[in-house]
Amino acid sequence: MCVRSCFQSSCLQWAWRTAFLKHIQRRHQGSHRWTHLGGSTYRAVIFDMGGVLIPSPGRVAAEWEVQNRIPSGTILKALMDGGENGPWMRFMRAEITAEGFLREFGRLCSEMSKTSVPVDSFFSLLTSERVAKQFPVMTEAITQIRAKGLQTAVLSNNFYLPNQKSFLPLDRKQFDVVVESCVEGICKPDPRIYKLCLERLGLQPSESIFLDDLGPNLKAAASLGIHTIKVNDPETAVKELEALLGFTLRLGVPNTQPVRKTMEIPKDSLKKYLKDLLGIQTTGPLELLQFDHGQSNPTYYIRLANRDLVLRKKPPGTLLPSAHAIEREFSVVGTPFYVMEYCPGLIYKDPSLPGLEPSHRRAIYTAMNTVLCKIHSVDPQAVGLEDYGKQGAYIPRQVRTWVKQYRASETSTIPAMERLIEWLPLHLPHQQRTTLVHGDFRLDNLVFHPEKPEVLAVLDWELSTLGDPLIDVAYSCLAHYLPSSFPVLRGFNDCDLTQLGIPAAEEYFRMYCLQMGLPPTENWNFYMAFSFFRLAAILQGVYRRSLTGQASSAHAEQTGKLTEFVSNLAWDFAVKEGFRVFKEMPFKNPLTRSCHTWARSQSQWYPIGTRSYSSVPEASPAHASRGGLVISPESLSPPVRELYHRLKHFMEQHVYPAEPELQSHQASAARWSPSPLIEDLKEKAKAEGLWNLFLPLEADPEKKYGAGLTNVEYAHLCELMGTSLYAPEICNCSAPDTGNMELLVRYGTEAQKARWLMPLLEGKARSCFAMTEPQVASSDATNIEASIREEDSFYVINGHKWWITGILDPRCQLCVFMGKTDPHAPRHRQQSVLLVPMDTPGIKIIRPLTVYGLEDAPGGHGEVRFEHVHVPKENMVLGPGRGFEIAQGRLGPGRIHHCMRLIGFSERALALMKARVKSRVAFGKPLVEQGTVLADIALSRVEIEQARLLVLRAAHLMDLAGNKAAALDIAMIKMVAPSMASRVIDRAIQAFGAAGLSSDYPLAQFFTWARALRFADGPDEVHRATVAKLELKHRI
């Protein structure tokens, strides 16, 4: 593509050119005003720190509270508590140490919020380099003030850390006077501190201006005769200061730095070229700076004879074909380039827009949406751009282009990229519209007005062409799905959008459609999948260039390695889109949703019901996969239905008959060794293809590891396995292995899969998951304390865990361990997951715990100490700080497997109860004729049906929309299933009489596990809290 010099007219230049002219006019008006107000008598400017030179602790606290789920306003309230004698003010005056302050302050915050408040983490954030950084606008202002011969001073507080080191985040050389409250023992608003400062400056109060964000501090200064400026935001305050001082404080160019060594360009030839082109007569120098961003194409600021310009050029070296579409008739600076006018304004590099009010953030995103609509509304023909790109088939061409780009820079096989390369061409949308498209439309490519949410200019047009505009909409939503720690392209998927005020991606799409007068975009998941695919291809290119030393950013190598992460995100969207299409295919079998009854009697010995559907015709092959909720096994697809019947037969032939022997093994002295009968049955199940049925199709679309069932399909089979306590293990479908295997499939490296996943899939090894700790409330996973510390090429873990299911099993080879790598990181980024081989020295099993006296041998539930356990670094899953994310993913489908099995427990209990009450007579009639018994049977049937429908609905939603979208349904069924099963089993036990409590029947064990699952899968209350939260969030 050829973008011509900006000095020729084109519609691309029009928007920013107009904005630029407007801005220049405004700037000139502004400077007029300054000249009139000039000649001030001020001789010094005194600055407060927090909220003036660096972000205010209040603002930092507000965002930290949101991220850490601390009641809003807690920190601020605690900072102000006690006034002059509160911990904060005493700390400021250094009357207490940093440790003492943190202790007192932590206690105060916890009392106020009635929850534990990790103030250490807040303090670390407050004093971190990321937050405690001087606002560039203030740095510029201070430079200008001093250049005009005025003095500067700062009134700072206590900037000493617990280690007694000062971290004052300022260059002291910027100030003539620095007054630190902790050194002087006095603090604002005590008038003495202002007097001290003036004394050191050698000035009268009226000769100085004081800037602060807090009213009482300003009031105290004003009462002495100092002129004051209230700082609400630094930009506006600097303007006010400019007005008072009578000269401009903004001469620098934001977001620039001296030209990087490897990116230097010949100034002389450039100057000559520009002088000729612009007809400038000047002997003055050409000022050259480099913009911080512009990863692929280095971008420079040029000032020549009062002209502010921007030059963008191709990077040096051999490039991938058409990745850097910048061309110019001839090359003056080594590679092709173009030049445009400089448009001053604000560029928001962090898409979460820190420091802004929620309404302001929303306005920024709305403005972004509006300008995109404006670009897409340009009539290419009317502005002479009808030949700006090829007509039609834009998306297929884009897919081909980016596949080609990716292949050209490929360094190793990435499974998700391979899947996408096959999937994308098969799911192309029918293109509806062709407009001008920007091709790289992101927040940080927009220049905003400094005072209002208005876009002044749109940058980076290299990828612009004619094409499908929805590409731009999707691309501008990438940040919604990327974490804030993502290098190159920061995201905010770990932030609460409602609190931030930023519209969710879906809303952003809707907003766009509404403004453009279009129907809602149904297939936007395709566009998201493609956008992430494209980003992955770009990252791969950056990575490849980093290998040949051409990348323009030092982070290139690191970012390129993120290709795999981004391609997995792309694949998640592809899966969602696939299910959406499935769902919309016409139903051939409208009766799939019909009610069903339990009929036909069952085997005399193992009274398990058969669900049959007299009203439902045999399911057609079109069946379940068409998206209807399949509520009966008979409506499953023929292959899955056949699998179901094979499993049922297997249960009747092999599993139920083995139960007495398996049960007595568990009570014998040999119980801590696996039962040989189990091992024998495992081989039989494997031979019959009743193996690894659990892994959802969505996690394993190629059926590489499992049977490739959807969650709904598996729900029916899992329920059937749940009718026996032993069947899940026999079919290699038991927890905690299932969750761990899924974790490895989703997040494991190829080496981790080879070492751990394969033996688990083969049923040769077992595993455990170690999160819960005796000393902290582990239902809140962020509480866990076990430490994971880096030491040379190892991670060293120390911690005390308990209730670790399966850890006592001699076959247990892998412990998936959750601990903290960084206790000072944001709350959900502290934890990491490590794969710990069970034979590593330092793992000390203290004892097996019992559940109502049951040991659950041979796996058991162990209390364990990990003492200086050295684990190779390559055993980290995904990377440090990703533990919470992994735990959430691990507990996705695994979470509802327990619920599916609980339906099985309940069905078996009810079947046993019915058989029992029919055969026993009391007070002259069979028990089944007692009204209370009948009522119990009826209640149990109804409760089972209700819970099953909810399980199936959750599974169905997981299939159609993904685990995240099904969060409410998952929490609902986890709330419902264990209690329902407890009630149903309890009624069966009651009907059995004392025999129900014995181990002659599975009822007592069913009851025990149903009760235990009200903790093991997270306490009921936590699920209730989730349901309530989502209910309040989405259904007001």
Ligand SMILES: Cc1cc2nc3c(=O)[nH]c(=O)nc-3n(C[C@H](O)[C@H](O)[C@H](O)COP(=O)(O)OP(=O)(O)OC[C@H]3O[C@@H](n4cnc5c(N)ncnc54)[C@H](O)[C@@H]3O)c2cc1C
């Ligand atoms: C049989 C069994 C097997 C287990 N297997 C494993 C395993 O393999 N690996 C592992 O790491 N852990 C395992 N666990 C532990 C289990 O995950 C924890 O018991 C569970 O997360 C609760 O943590 P806790 O016991 O520390 O209870 P706490 O967190 O101390 O909670 C105690 C109680 O506080 C209340 N509560 C908590 N949060 C809220 C809230 N938000 N609102 C209202 N009330 C609340 C609830 O009543 C809760 O029961 C197992 C537990 C059992 C019983």
